[in-house]
Amino acid sequence: MQDFAPLQIISIVELFIATLISLILMGYIYKKYKEKPSNSSLFFVFNFTLVGLALVCVAIDRILLTILVDKTPGLIFHNIAILLSLGVIFLLDMFAFEMTYPKQIRKLAVLFAILIIAAGIVLLLNQPSIGAQEELIYADQLLFIILPLLAIPILMPTLVFFYFAIKVHEESVPQSNRSLVMGIAAIVVSVGYIFEVMGITGVLVIIVRLSFVVYTLLMYIAFTMPKWFQKFIGWKEAI
Numbered sequence: 451m452q453d454f455a456p457l458q459i460i461s462i463v464e465l466f467i468a469t470l471i472s473l474i475l476m477g478y479i480y481k482k483y484k485e486k487p488s489n490s491s492l493f494f495v496f497n498f499t500l501v502g503l504a505l506v507c508v509a510i511d512r513i514l515l516t517i518l519v520d521k522t523p524g525l526i527f528h529n530i531a532i533l534l535s536l537g538v539i540f541l542l543d544m545f546a547f548e549m550t551y552p553k554q555i556r557k558l559a560v561l562f563a564i565l566i567i568a569a570g571i572v573l574l575l576n577q578p579s580i581g582a583q584e585e586l587i588y589a590d591q592l593l594f595i596i597l598p599l600l601a602i603p604i605l606m607p608t609l610v611f612f613y614f615a616i617k618v619h620e621e622s623v624p625q626s627n628r629s630l631v632m633g634i635a636a637i638v639v640s641v642g643y644i645f646e647v648m649g650i651t652g653v654l655v656i657i658v659r660l661s662f663v664v665y666t667l668l669m670y671i672a673f674t675m676p677k678w679f680q681k682f683i684g685w686k687e688a689i
Contacts, residue, residue, distance in 0.1 A: 472505065525577060624685040
């Protein structure tokens with residue numbers, strides 16, 4: 451059994467905070483979905499659910515890898531987190547296209563599912579090593595396989611949101627601004643996920659895991675659009 455380092459404690463607290471936020475917001479959006487069902491709301495409900503579950507699994511694997519001599523339980527939760535996070539990526543892709551180009555969503559779902567499933571199989575067949583602060587690190591050669599497989603699914607939501615923001619800017623500035631905020635949220639979680647898979651140590655751990663909190667809040671605000679946010683992007687001008 452080992453002691454928790456201060457950075458580990460902060461990281462674990464961040465993960466639990468992000469989990470709590472995700473699940474609270476999931477419940478709120480599910481309530482809105484029940485009032486007015488839509489595919490975009492449903493994608494968002496499942497996205498937040500998987501984000502919360504993935505983050506709590508990461509927090510648990512952090513705890514188990516630190517306190518237990520046998521690393522197997524920690525690795526099990528890590529693998530569960532990997533599968534859940536791949537589901538998050540897929541749902542974010544589907545949400546991006548549902549909000550922008552819904553007619554193409556079925557064709558793209560098949561392509562993205564193949565890439566994400568392939569990445570998941572490779573990750574499960576190649577377990578990470580345990581580095582400093584009990585952080586998990588994949589071999590460099592494995593990253594050269596995983597990152598190309600996930601490059602399109604990870605980057606696509608950002609590209610779609612930004613492209614849509616540019617395309618509709620002249621027609622509706624508020625709608626463009628809303629899509630821009632979603633694009634920024636997608637960048638934040640994409641960068642965080644890439645660093646998480648690559649393996650992180652030191653202060654970077656705190657920064658990267660804080661990105662999951664930021665992503666959750668930005669996407670929630672952009673999707674539900676509270677009154678202050680509508681005023682901020684000038685939404686009233688669009689209606």
